[in-house]
Amino acid sequence: MKTVEFAQNLNLELLFSTDKDMNVEGVYVGDLLSIVMAKAKQNYAWITIQTHINIVAVADLLDLSCIIVVENMEVEEETLEKAKELDIPIFKTKESAYSVACNLFKMGIK
């Protein structure tokens, strides 16, 4: 699934366009970076309210499939620049982490 299709299916805003194929094998919800580092795994979608540049480093180190920023938090420009550079899709939504997680579950990601 392409990032555009993924965004449409989940009603998410894609913060920059990339042709990357989304391969989502799991989901982790969390805002404390050390806990995300220990728990999230390769090809997981990460749902968070954190928006500063270091979320991209975490996603890159863990080979996460994407970052989904919830609760309409504003994502810093430098975060987006870094995400573009490393080709890590970042999505945004005004919905809650729980709501996005439920939608991912309905998509078949368990």
Place this chain on the structure above:
Amino acid sequence: MTENFLKRYSFNIVANDFINAGKASSAIKGNLKSMGINAHIVRRIAIISYEAEINIVIHSIGGQLHCDLYHDKIVITSTDVGPGINDIEMAMTEGFSTAPESVRELGFGAGMGLPNMKKYSDDFKITSGSKGTEIVITIFL
């Protein structure tokens, strides 16, 4: 260094530089991955080196991160100049943190840094004094 030694990667880590925090760990991960090191081991090293790097950024006035590659093991060494750790036993407790509120708001300072580093290592050594901290972590291949 023994004859078993292959290569060293070294990085300077700047205190309070949250923009570049993670770059050294990314470089270490990239190098190990391209060398064909087992993905599970690369993940453990990525977690350990990231936590070490973030600790230097938050708690010290600067330091170095080294990754030494041997035939049979990888050693991550973190050395910093700074106030050191008052109570290592407390610092090793999950959830205990001395990180300032400004840093916690960014999602750091969960008090999981040192426990994570120990959890993912095969051997973990930490020494700390009033001039700084040194952590030596070994992962066997």
